[in-house]
Amino acid sequence: MNAQSSVFDSLPDSPTTGKAHVSVLKRLAVAGSALALAVGAAVTVAPAAQALPSDCMTYLVDRGYTLTERRADACAYGDWNGIERFLCPGILTDTGVKESHVITACRLTAA
Numbered sequence: 001m002n003a004q005s006s007v008f009d010s011l012p013d014s015p016t017t018g019k020a021h022v023s024v025l026k027r028l029a030v031a032g033s034a035l036a037l038a039v040g041a042a043v044t045v046a047p048a049a050q051a052l053p054s055d056c057m058t059y060l061v062d063r064g065y066t067l068t069e070r071r072a073d074a075c076a077y078g079d080w081n082g083i084e085r086f087l088c089p090g091i092l093t094d095t096g097v098k099e100s101h102v103i104t105a106c107r108l109t110a111a
Contacts, residue, residue: 053079056088056109063101070095078109085110 056075061067070091078088088106093099 051079051109053109056105059105059108060092060097060101065097065101068095071097075105075109078106 053072053075056078057067057072060071060075065071074088074091074095077084077091079085088109089102092102092105097105
């Protein structure tokens with residue numbers, strides 16, 4: 001292939017029109033590119049999942065725990081970005097929440 005030729009030059013001519021199948025392949029390439037762009041844009045524009053302390057609280061209540069002020073505080077700490085985030089597991093453990101539930105509850109708040 002020289003610099004002027006393309007992949008489409010090697011295609012056989014259509015038996016009915018005598019023209020190369022270039023236009024069909026170009027349409028398919030354009031349609032495929034448009035679809036890929038649309039899917040990529042949808043993924044890029046999709047909002048990030050927003051976790052809230054209420055997700056943690058709901059999880060605990062659904063597991064049979066009474067929502068106390070300390071447990072609510074623990075869930076609220078889990079939503080913080082600083083060192084306070086690490087208070088969530090300690091407080092929930094101190095209030096009698098099982099370790100497997102502590103991990104999930106705090107993760108729900110921090111997600």
